[in-house]
Amino acid sequence: MSNSSLPSWLKAEIFEPVLKDSFKNFKKINKFNATRGTKPGDNYATLMLRIELEIELNDSSTKSISYMLKLAHDSEAYQETLGQNKNNIFDLEREMFTKYVQEFKKLYSDVGLDVEFGAKCYKLDVPYDHVLLEDLKAKGVRPTNRLSGLDEEHCLSLLKKLAQWHAASAVRVATIGPYPQRLLEGLFGEDSKLMMSKMTDGMAKYMQKTASTFEGHEEYFDDLKAMEGHIFENVMDVGVIDPNEFNALNHGDCWISNLMFQYDQTTDKLLDAYLVDYQMCKYGNVAMDLLYFLISSPKLELKINKFDYFVKHYYDQLIKHLKLLNYTEKLPTLIDIHTQLLKYGIWGYATAGGVMTGANLEPTETATFENIFDDTPEGDAFRTLLFSGKQYKEHLKIVLPFLHNRGALQLSKRSK
Template sequence: MPSNNSSSKGPVVPDWVKPELFEQTLKDTVKNYKKILKFKVSPGTRPGDNYVTIMLRVEVDVELTDNTTKSISYMLKTARKSAEYGETFGNSEFNIFDTERDMFTNVVQEFKDMYKKAGLEVEFGAKCYKLDIKEDHIILEDLKAKGFRPTERLAGLNKEHTLSVLKKLAQWHAASATRVAVKGPYPEHLNKGLFTEEGKALLKGLSEGAIKYILKSYETIEGHEVYYEAVKNMKEHIMDHIWQVGQVDPNEFNVLNHNDCWLSNIMFQYDEQNQLLDTYLVDYQLYQNKRI
């Protein structure tokens, strides 16, 4: 019998994450799929990673129609069941899971198709699927199986990795601008992202919740006295600055921005000799069409 296990450390696996829920996804993605033999769920992030959602790795051993077995893994992103998450996201009409799924299944595919038509094979992220359940979620292919891994964020990036990230962003921005020229404006929820009246409360919660931790972190930096008070005084009107930055100027060159491009949202692919092959962006939740 398949079992639903989770690590003693890390997030609690939601009750609805059961083997039978993955049957259709397995049928759609695994050639000659027959049945599930083993089912395991474990934390999908490293200790210290800071994400607003829960990331889980789903590992499945399946039997194929020729009686051989195969191991498959997925990354499952779900909502946190906490008061803080509810206060920040629960009252907003902006659903980060719907937005991210739309990005993966529609926008990313449009960009890939445009590059393919131009004679280039360009990938931007993992393949995305959907489970037949009402719970907020995103299910993605596990990039680890393709040799992808995150970098050590505290160490930063060397020149090679930095150039790879910039190249991927340039490819994304070019495709996003071309897509508007060819197909017209993006849907309203992508044009404005969180920068709507409904999203104001969410942005306020995110920014005001973060500022106290930013100030605490600054206290550990030598020479922070020079700018500490300025940042502290900005707390009262930081939302005004964020709102101003997020407004689209039709007279500017606008592209579809990631809005959360930092080291924890970038994956690097390596070959067996540890040579860098490609770079993918992850977390497609906060995209917005605006100037670079």
């Protein structure tokens, strides 16, 4: 990334207060470099930079330090869809790391279990939207290959971590109290309606065009066509909190590009899963996270064949950790979880027409936030590309019949 494309305020000196807090014998910064932190197509909602610093200590020794810095896009599309939200996603993520992640970790440490949910978070003294995070690479934590999808071992590891997160978040409500309104709304609030509409009904025609090429599509195509124009209102119902259900704080954006895994640095054995990117958290039914992850991120041969097996593994881990944390409310049954997955099945459709497109997209420089939403020839060309890739079509071809057989393409609401 060239210096000319960096924000003018991004200078070495703004990191000095963080470095002084982290290194008591900090003297000065010798070198500063900022590079793109993700590949095209791996991140959309924010600009991710890797910050590399060489610092000098008071004893004249030097140390190499790196951080991950998330910034807002400087574009009309971002301002129109996310930039005007009263619930600023950067403030929300920083609060997630500094408040709720710490509360969840303490819940586990109080019962003798060390559970990590993400990187350390810092704040720069600048008047710009940002989140500064520890670079986990030094701990043997790294992302997987997005296009390969997750194998069974990685899926099970992630589902355990998701269950630990959900369990702690539910216990938090029972012991400390409810979450603030911004976490009850997430992206289902009034400010997000335009974005949600574009991500649902706005993508329907692309989904239909691709599905019409599949052998056997006649089985579900009438339902697909009947959904157009009504998807948004049904998707918004997924965000309504039913107090009679088991509810937890959903990660909200749990797909392969927002997951990292820790490996033994000698044997490369998988040790742990990490959730990253806490900008879209939303309290409510756990089907939101389960459908989002299970439809978007496992390998093709696992996605449908292991669906119920993965749900059972998640459930077992959820109950184990709810009991460990002395949850005082009624424990959900496995049928309760499956009931949510059926009731909110439209979220599986939204995932298939949303983040699953990105999970299977070959790297391209046209993979930008603007091209997802802009009504331009370039935006139309990119959205067409999202839905027409060979790998995506292989996934969609098995996902649509699966969702159809579960009733997810039958809408409960139809506006006039």
